[in-house]
């Protein structure tokens with residue numbers, strides 16, 4: 309499972325945004341949460357998105373996560389345009405290509421750790437036996453093999469976030485989307501989660517992470533700063549481990 | 560693949576419901592009582608109706624029964640002086656009915672006679688019936704000893720008598736009485752057989768033979784006893800002239816009963832303008848009883864339907880609360896890639912598990928209550944298979960119908976909004 313994450317080896321751009329707008333109508337006023345964003349993300353790169361509150365970070369991540377469609381512009385994930393997709397097709401895109409990690413972990417409380425990790429496989433209709441084996445393998449990878457039968461509430465915050473990461477990985481997605489993954493954790497635990505993400509990046513995962521903490525953003529290869537729904541700047545982290553792949557381009 | 564997901568969903572549904580045991584139990588109660596009420600009420604209704612229908616059927620659904628009846632205005636004008644009341648069915652009626660319809664298998668006449676029997680030095684009232692051998696074929700009673708009346712007895716004007724068990728006991732002769740002579744009102748009769756008496760509860764109105772003591776050939780009865788009965792009451796004597804007290808017409812098939820009855824009615828009303836007879840058609844009573852039963856079932860069904868409706872609304876209410884409570888879970892599942900249909904499926908399965916579990920407990924109660932009623936109230940109850948199957952279908956139906964709206968609400972949540980929900 310660690311050998312290759314590539315779904316489409318021909319295209320090196322797993323994500324392509326072109327002049328993307330997201331406009332909310334508040335009464336008689338239009339709010340542009342995204343105001344013309346163009347961006348290409350290379351497979352295997354690790355991005356930190358930061359910016360002031362209300363600058364459009366979450367909106368961007370929701371869009372990248374196929375939870376929403378752009379009001380205007382073009383977004384292609386794995387070469388597939390999302391503009392005129394149905395709700396079911398968006399679900400399928402998420403199921404196939406995406407993994408989510410949230411600030412508040414978002415595990416399902418009535419399910420065990422193992423069942424939470426298996427959830428994407430359950431929706432993919434994968435045989436229960438195979439799903440269980442692959443969930444165990446992933447749990448081992450995030451260091452939780454001894455907690456498989458526990459409930460999420462019986463785990464620490466850091467452990468819960470590891471379960472969430474394991475769940476996000478279980479369908480072997482092209483892109484991992486993380487919205488403030490360390491926001492609810494203390495510094496030490498946050499660092500260990502970041503080390504896990506870095507490890508995943510080194511193994512070739514594409515990661516898009518929203519954070520407002522500069523310390524956390526340093527773990528990424530690239531830093532993207534948003535402002536008023538636009539990309540203000542993109543910079544490469546000097547200390548970042550460059551593994552040869554992954555260059556973002558601002559068009 | 561589909562089935563494993565379905566089983567997974569059912570397991571998850573049960574697990575989720577078990578998280579809130581008390582709430583799930585309370586939610587199920589509506590279904591439990593609704594289904595329990597349906598089965599129990601239908602069982603009681605079915606039992607009562609079967610009892611009634613059996614009674615009517617025992618009268619013979621192929622029979623038409625005509626009884627002589629004292630006309631009302633004559634009965635009221637009872638003056639003090641001796642007078643003669645003439646009414647009822649005539650020998651001619653018997654002949655007319657026998658000849659007019661080819662749909663008739665046989666007509667059995669009977670004539671009620673009061674006679675005096677003797678036991679030692681005591682005399683006692685006896686109720687005799689003068690009839691034809693057909694009577695014994697029509698109302699098949701167990702023969703305890705000897706034989707029943709034959710056509711030969713009729714031809715020979717034989718002074719023979721068939722005693723009922725009841726009559727034999729009264730006359731203090733046992734079943735060994737066959738062959739012996741009994742004296743009834745100055746006439747000697749040879750006992751040729753003893754038959755079982757009809758049990759009290761069944762059909763006593765139309766075949767009034769539970770307190771009949773003996774049967775004699777009709778022609779002998781006419782010859783020896785005549786048509787006049789004298790009754791004494793408070794000093795005055797009243798005399799009645801009745802030729803025949805009853806005619807039982809047996810029609811060849813059920814389909815012809817109603818038309819034959821109508822024809823006989825038309826004919827009799829021509830010859831009996833006073834209306835001194837009464838006709839009853841067990842088949843019509845049967846139809847009526849069945850119609851009543853249908854009405855009863857509709858009423859029961861409506862009551863049960865309302866209780867199930869309330870049960871269903873209870874389930875829907877809880878599921879709506881559950882959807883609100885689990886908004887974030889729905890958002891997570893949608894973010895992972897669950898389609899709307901899969902969310903609907905998940906919640907529907909939960910409601911169906913609730914309603915079906917409630918339904919099965921209800922079936923248990925619905926089986927228990929009729930059993931208890933039969934045990935302690937001695938009322939017949941019949942639990943029909945179809946009422947149980949219907950309950951299963953209704954349970955699933957209630958789950959699907961009342962679960963659909965909450966499930967749609969869940970599925971139509973915007974995943975982004977759902978994920979932000981506290």
Ligand SMILES: Nc1ncnc2c1ncn2[C@@H]1O[C@H](COP(=O)(O)OP(=O)(O)OP(=O)(O)O)[C@@H](O)[C@H]1O
Pocket residue numbers: 332333334339340341359360361362363364365366367368
């Ligand atoms: N559903 C919505 N309806 C209307 N306006 C919205 C909606 N979602 C976001 N917005 C607006 O779009 C802008 C960007 O919001 P967004 O949530 O992307 O900001 P953010 O960068 O994630 O902020 P924060 O750091 O506070 O999470 C804000 O002005 C916000 O009010």
Ligand SMILES: [Mg+2]
Pocket residue numbers: 365366367
């Ligand atoms: Mg945000």
